[in-house]
Amino acid sequence: MLDTKILVVDDDANICDMLKLYFENEGYDVKTVNDGVEGVNFFKMFEPDLVLLDIMLPKKDGYQVCREIREVSSKPIIMVTAKGEIIDKVLGLELGADDFVVKPFDMKELSSRIKAVLRRYQAHTKQNDDEVVKFDNIEISLQKYELKLRGKSIDIPPKELELLYFLASNYNRVFTRDQLLDKVWGFDYLGDSRTVDVHVKRLREKLEGVSDKWILKTVWGVGYKFELLS
Numbered sequence: 001m002l003d004t005k006i007l008v009v010d011d012d013a014n015i016c017d018m019l020k021l022y023f024e025n026e027g028y029d030v031k032t033v034n035d036g037v038e039g040v041n042f043f044k045m046f047e048p049d050l051v052l053l054d055i056m057l058p059k060k061d062g063y064q065v066c067r068e069i070r071e072v073s074s075k076p077i078i079m080v081t082a083k084g085e086i087i088d089k090v091l092g093l094e095l096g097a098d099d100f101v102v103k104p105f106d107m108k109e110l111s112s113r114i115k116a117v118l119r120r121y122q123a124h125t126k127q128n129d130d131e132v133v134k135f136d137n138i139e140i141s142l143q144k145y146e147l148k149l150r151g152k153s154i155d156i157p158p159k160e161l162e163l164l165y166f167l168a169s170n171y172n173r174v175f176t177r178d179q180l181l182d183k184v185w186g187f188d189y190l191g192d193s194r195t196v197d198v199h200v201k202r203l204r205e206k207l208e209g210v211s212d213k214w215i216l217k218t219v220w221g222v223g224y225k226f227e228l229l230s
Helices: 013-026 038-044 063-071 084-095 106-130 160-168 177-185 194-207
Strands: 005-009 029-035 052-053 077-081 101-102 131-136 140-141 147-150 152-154 214-219 223-228
Touching: 005 013, 005 038, 013 029, 013 106, 013 140, 029 038, 038 052, 052 063, 052 106, 063 077, 077 106, 101 106, 131 160, 140 160, 140 214, 147 160, 147 194, 160 177, 160 194, 160 223, 177 194, 177 223, 194 214, 194 223
Parallel strands: 005 029, 005 052, 052 077, 077 101
Antiparallel strands: 131 140, 140 147, 147 152, 214 223
């Protein structure tokens, strides 16, 4: 926890003060802001290790804040909100949130969730230090441009491998076709978003039946994600 930074984005000053006091006592460096615009701007300045993000915010709601953070960072985001409907949870998680806590919440439970999310993120970051992503029956090496399925090397075009590596490196997070074009093909790419669909189709043909622990999933109306299955 030493030097671990948490950014709280919530328009309720009392909740901000409570979270700041509690988690500073646990050894975290905590900053708080009260609207969505300030949340995005302060994220870029403060560079937190984790964000506690309310949904109902002035200027920009939590969904938009989550979306904009995910465009520049994979740091953990926990949605903290009074809205408990399942559709809100689904949308938040599909936009890239790592967890979802409904107000009123128990501080010890929230603390446990923060520690768990940070552990998962840190373990995944360490795993990717040598540009290799590993899950059940799959290993993707960006350094070697190599895909192994069930331990065997598979021939794969470079862009397909880069797309799979990017999605697997950001598992459980959905990306639009335009975001994938930007991240994998680059801002100068002049093709259209159907390019992504074609590459995903080819990847699915290679990955079919490899594992029941993960899936290359279409999120209808949004885009694609590499989803870990429970």
